[in-house]
Amino acid sequence: MVKVESTLCSQEIVEKKTDLSEAARIHYLTPENTEFALTEGKLLSVRVDGELYPVVYLHCSFPHSNKRMFISVRTSENQEVGMVKSLDEFPVDIVRLLDEQIHMRYFAPIITKVINIHEEFGYSYWEAETTAGHLQFTVRRGGGNVKMVSSVKVLITDLDGNRFLIEDVNQLSEKEYRMVEMSL
Amino acid sequence: MNLNYELSEQDQLAARLAVGERIHYCVPADLSLEGKRTLGYFVVGKEKWAYIQNGELIESCRIADACDYNVVPLIGNAILEATQDHTKRLIVRISMQHVARFAYIAQILNYMAEGSKIRIYNNETEMVCPRCGGGLLPGTRLCPKCMNKAAVLKRLLDVSKSHWKKLSLGLFILFLTLVVALTGPYFQKLLVNSSLQPQPGESPSLSLFFLAIFGMLFGLAAGELLNVAKGRVMATVSSTIAADLRKLVYDKIQSLSLGFLTSQRAGDLMNRIMADTGRIQHLIQEIFTTAIYQFIMLVSVTFLLLNTDWKLALIVLVPAPLVAYLQITIWRRVLNRLFRKQWQVNDKANSYLHDVLSGIRVVKMFGKESREIKRFRQYNSEYAAAAVHAEKIYSILAPVSTYLLQLGTYFVLLVGCHMILKGTLNLGELVQFTGYASMIFGPLAWLMNMPRWIANAVIAIDRVFSVIDEEPEILDTKHSVKHSIHGNVQFCGVTFGYKSYEPVLKNLNFEIKPGEMIGLVGHSGSGKSTLINLVSRFYDVNEGEILIDGMDIRKIQQEDLRSQIGVVLQETLLFSGSIIENIRYSKPEATMEEVIQAAKIANAHDFIIQLPDGYDTKLEENGNNLSGGERQRITIARAVLHNPRILILDEATASLDIDTESVIQEALQRIMKSRTTIAIAHRLSTLRNADRLLVLEKGKIAEIGTHRELMQRKGIYYNLTMAQRNIG
Numbered sequence: 001m002v003k004v005e006s007t008l009c010s011q012e013i014v015e016k017k018t019d020l021s022e023a024a025r026i027h028y029l030t031p032e033n034t035e036f037a038l039t040e041g042k043l044l045s046v047r048v049d050g051e052l053y054p055v056v057y058l059h060c061s062f063p064h065s066n067k068r069m070f071i072s073v074r075t076s077e078n079q080e081v082g083m084v085k086s087l088d089e090f091p092v093d094i095v096r097l098l099d100e101q102i103h104m105r106y107f108a109p110i111i112t113k114v115i116n117i118h119e120e121f122g123y124s125y126w127e128a129e130t131t132a133g134h135l136q137f138t139v140r141r142g143g144g145n146v147k148m149v150s151s152v153k154v155l156i157t158d159l160d161g162n163r164f165l166i167e168d169v170n171q172l173s174e175k176e177y178r179m180v181e182m183s184l
Numbered sequence: 185m186n187l188n189y190e191l192s193e194q195d196q197l198a199a200r201l202a203v204g205e206r207i208h209y210c211v212p213a214d215l216s217l218e219g220k221r222t223l224g225y226f227v228v229g230k231e232k233w234a235y236i237q238n239g240e241l242i243e244s245c246r247i248a249d250a251c252d253y254n255v256v257p258l259i260g261n262a263i264l265e266a267t268q269d270h271t272k273r274l275i276v277r278i279s280m281q282h283v284a285r286f287a288y289i290a291q292i293l294n295y296m297a298e299g300s301k302i303r304i305y306n307n308e309t310e311m312v313c314p315r316c317g318g319g320l321l322p323g324t325r326l327c328p329k330c331m332n333k334a335a336v337l338k339r340l341l342d343v344s345k346s347h348w349k350k351l352s353l354g355l356f357i358l359f360l361t362l363v364v365a366l367t368g369p370y371f372q373k374l375l376v377n378s379s380l381q382p383q384p385g386e387s388p389s390l391s392l393f394f395l396a397i398f399g400m401l402f403g404l405a406a407g408e409l410l411n412v413a414k415g416r417v418m419a420t421v422s423s424t425i426a427a428d429l430r431k432l433v434y435d436k437i438q439s440l441s442l443g444f445l446t447s448q449r450a451g452d453l454m455n456r457i458m459a460d461t462g463r464i465q466h467l468i469q470e471i472f473t474t475a476i477y478q479f480i481m482l483v484s485v486t487f488l489l490l491n492t493d494w495k496l497a498l499i500v501l502v503p504a505p506l507v508a509y510l511q512i513t514i515w516r517r518v519l520n521r522l523f524r525k526q527w528q529v530n531d532k533a534n535s536y537l538h539d540v541l542s543g544i545r546v547v548k549m550f551g552k553e554s555r556e557i558k559r560f561r562q563y564n565s566e567y568a569a570a571a572v573h574a575e576k577i578y579s580i581l582a583p584v585s586t587y588l589l590q591l592g593t594y595f596v597l598l599v600g601c602h603m604i605l606k607g608t609l610n611l612g613e614l615v616q617f618t619g620y621a622s623m624i625f626g627p628l629a630w631l632m633n634m635p636r637w638i639a640n641a642v643i644a645i646d647r648v649f650s651v652i653d654e655e656p657e658i659l660d661t662k663h664s665v666k667h668s669i670h671g672n673v674q675f676c677g678v679t680f681g682y683k684s685y686e687p688v689l690k691n692l693n694f695e696i697k698p699g700e701m702i703g704l705v706g707h708s709g710s711g712k713s714t715l716i717n718l719v720s721r722f723y724d725v726n727e728g729e730i731l732i733d734g735m736d737i738r739k740i741q742q743e744d745l746r747s748q749i750g751v752v753l754q755e756t757l758l759f760s761g762s763i764i765e766n767i768r769y770s771k772p773e774a775t776m777e778e779v780i781q782a783a784k785i786a787n788a789h790d791f792i793i794q795l796p797d798g799y800d801t802k803l804e805e806n807g808n809n810l811s812g813g814e815r816q817r818i819t820i821a822r823a824v825l826h827n828p829r830i831l832i833l834d835e836a837t838a839s840l841d842i843d844t845e846s847v848i849q850e851a852l853q854r855i856m857k858s859r860t861t862i863a864i865a866h867r868l869s870t871l872r873n874a875d876r877l878l879v880l881e882k883g884k885i886a887e888i889g890t891h892r893e894l895m896q897r898k899g900i901y902y903n904l905t906m907a908q909r910n911i912g
């Protein structure tokens with residue numbers, strides 16, 4: 001009895017899933033139907049089922065939780081050419097190419113060392129070592145400018161709109177952590 | 185905006201070599217393709233552009249070789265692109281700091297590539313601080329150098345100044361209390377030395393005994409009475425000052441732009457208005473009742489102690505500064521952070537609560553109550569944990585430092601008794617001395633407690649003034665005038681984006697004649713609501729101008745402008761209060777008859793009259809006890825009552841059935857005769873009365889004309905209409 005019920009359940013779930021995917025009709029790009037290439041102008045182009053898209057941009061569905069899954073390939077007119085379900089389906093050199101493009105679009109230097117955060121009158125002044133070099137920037141308090149985007153990752157947006165990441169708050173030193181925590 | 189940066193000599197050399205002797209524009213291109221911040225520059229010469237980095241030429245190219253120069257905003261950075269040999273190419277990569285600059289440069293390059301005249305309104309001046317001439321924080325009028333805490337405290341004083349009469353009364357009472365308190369030990373000495381243990385050779389005096397007893401009694405009674413009086417005076421003063429502050433913050437919030445307000449959480453702002461001003465009130469009360477009192481007490485007792493016996497005094501006083509120093513360090517380093525953290529968690533929990541409660545329908549609809557309860561519990565325990573943590577540390581630190589102070593008393597007794605035995609001090613003097621000495625511990629111990637509430641208060645002041653100091657982006661100037669609107673609206677080259685580098689509306693040019701009804705059509709997200717936001721001047725245009733009767737709307741006083749524009753927004757907003765109050769909101773002095781007339785036009789009268797409480801029906805928060813269409817009709821009535829010269833309807837009748845809608849349309853038509861109307865609707869039949877239709881597509885005007893003209897054109901409008909007909 002019990003067994004029958006459980007199989008029924010799982011069947012139902014599977015069915016629901018297909019219902020949804022049927023309705024959504026996502027066009028997945030796979031190594032079989034897709035050819036990515038870097039153009040001379042250092043941009044990405046793609047040929048899908050024989051049709052060439054001279055410039056495309058990669059948009060991550062989950063820029064914070066998983067950059068490598070469900071990547072939407074879009075033209076500059078914001079039309080979706082298709083979705084890459086997972087980067088790992090593609091050969092290594094293509095993955096490297098796509099990775100570079102993703103990093104170009106989602107640019108957020110990683111803060112390797114917080115040197116100082118000084119807070120006054122609704123603004124905090126940050127000084128930090130980042131993967132883009134030694135930087136100073138100003139962040140407006142509130143409005144989600146410093147926010148946790150996963151359980152350990154912190155995203156900081158400065159006044160201009162530049163973004164910075166702290167990959168893992170637990171890796172910060174006690175002193176750094178206290179400074180960052182105050183701005184959260 | 186600075187488009188002509190100074191180059192270092194080396195860079196200049198390389199740039200001249202690449203683009204020619206004359207450098208027309210030069211802006212930082214500060215991001216390498218690998219994602220490193222660099223000191224690169226993008227230089228534009230007569231015919232060529234060049235990308236220079238550290239005195240080296242990275243790339244250079246003829247401007248006319250490419251076209252469609254364009255800044256593409258990515259996430260957290262941007263790139264300058266162009267079309268060259270029919271394909272897109274990347275030119276340079278930049279950080280967000282210079283995006284706006286490159287938007288200008290891209291335009292300039294396009295003009296140069298076409299060989300046409302450069303038409304650029306580069307009047308976006310970069311603001312400098314009026315005091316020190318340094319750069320301001322982008323997007324604000326704050327200078328990081330010229331702000332300081334002392335200035336803020338002075339501001340607080342300025343706010344308090346207007347209540348100086350009451351404040352000085354409080355201070356006067358405070359002095360009286362002080363004097364009374366200081367007489368205590370003197371009478372004790374009198375008591376001991378005159379009657380209990382008279383000096384050798386003197387007999388106990390009964391009259392002095394009574395004088396001393398009476399003096400002590402009087403001191404106690406008067407002290408208490410004065411304390412009561414002081415408390416009452418200060419309570420009223422501090423609450424009026426806090427009320428003043430609340431008003432300041434509230435007024436400021438009202439005058440701030442929509443842009444600022446939408447970037448803040450409502451819960452955050454609420455907290456600043458209520459909780460933070462409350463803390464400031466507490467601060468003022470503490471300063472004037474306790475702080476000043478304790479401070480003067482400390483000074484005068486120190487003086488009296490030194491006067492009585494300086495050696496003994498030193499024993500009491502020496503450990504004090506040490507302890508005080510310890511306290512200050514502890515305050516700065518530990519407590520400030522701890523308590524601030526505790527608050528932030530508190531704020532977070534409150535905002536969360538606000539969100540969930542106002543979205544309670546969604547929570548219930550999806551049956552997620554238990555999840556929300558769990559989430560709140562988590563916030564709550566986070567707060568509790570932070571509070572416990574802070575209090576724990578505080579409770580360890582406080583007794584340690586108090587203990588240090590008490591050590592002084594012990595030494596006084598030790599040395600004092602020794603001196604009495606030696607005969608250099610008499611008992612009365614020791615009693616008086618310990619009396620004063622015990623008075624010094626009060627202020628000192630209190631000074632130790634000070635960090636607690638000062639920490640709270642300074643943060644509160646900081647937060648409150650950060651709102652008060654926020655400059656509204658949309659300002660009336662001295663030259664703003666009142667203008668009685670006739671109804672002509674003209675867009676001249678209007679470009680606008682919520683972020684200046686991402687235009688939502690692009691170079692709009694059109695004119696609406698007085699009395700005309702314009703239908704605004706376009707896909708979702710094409711910029712329709714944005715366009716009407718500009719007409720009401722909720723935002724200022726980035727480029728071009730909007731003219732009303734030929735006058736730039738930036739020259740018209742905002743209040744005057746908006747009082748003549750009636751808006752019914754996409755989202756209905758009603759306040760809790762009765763229906764009549766809600767309709768009357770736009771014109772508080774409207775008579776009952778006018779209200780009913782307005783409701784009649786909005787076709788709301790019939791349903792209102794059916795309600796058991798009629799126009800007196802109390803609306804719940806945002807009118808949740810009415811249907812969507814009923815709410816919409818009330819907002820229409822509100823706009824109509826306002827009797828605007830320009831009426832703006834943003835999907836105002838979207839939640840209504842066709843019949844109701846056409847009744848309202850007809851009535852509106854009657855009242856809006858000779859008034860300008862701009863109506864947005866997805867349901868095109870709504871706009872059949874429109875004189876002209878304006879089709880927006882991706883922020884540009886795609887088509888403009890009458891229904892018939894557009895149908896003949898067989899363009900976007902035609903397709904939309906046909907699509908809707910097919911459904912119908």
Ligand SMILES: Nc1ncnc2c1ncn2[C@@H]1O[C@H](COP(=O)(O)OP(=O)(O)OP(=O)(O)O)[C@@H](O)[C@H]1O
Binds near residue numbers: 682706707711715
């Ligand atoms: N306050 C805002 N801040 C930033 N971007 C905004 C803001 N309001 C709107 N936008 C963006 O501006 C664009 C145009 O929005 P707008 O509200 O004008 O569209 P609309 O034509 O009224 O659409 P709809 O028919 O859905 O109401 C959208 O891409 C939207 O994301």
Ligand SMILES: [Mg+2]
Binds near residue numbers: 712713714
């Ligand atoms: Mg809209």
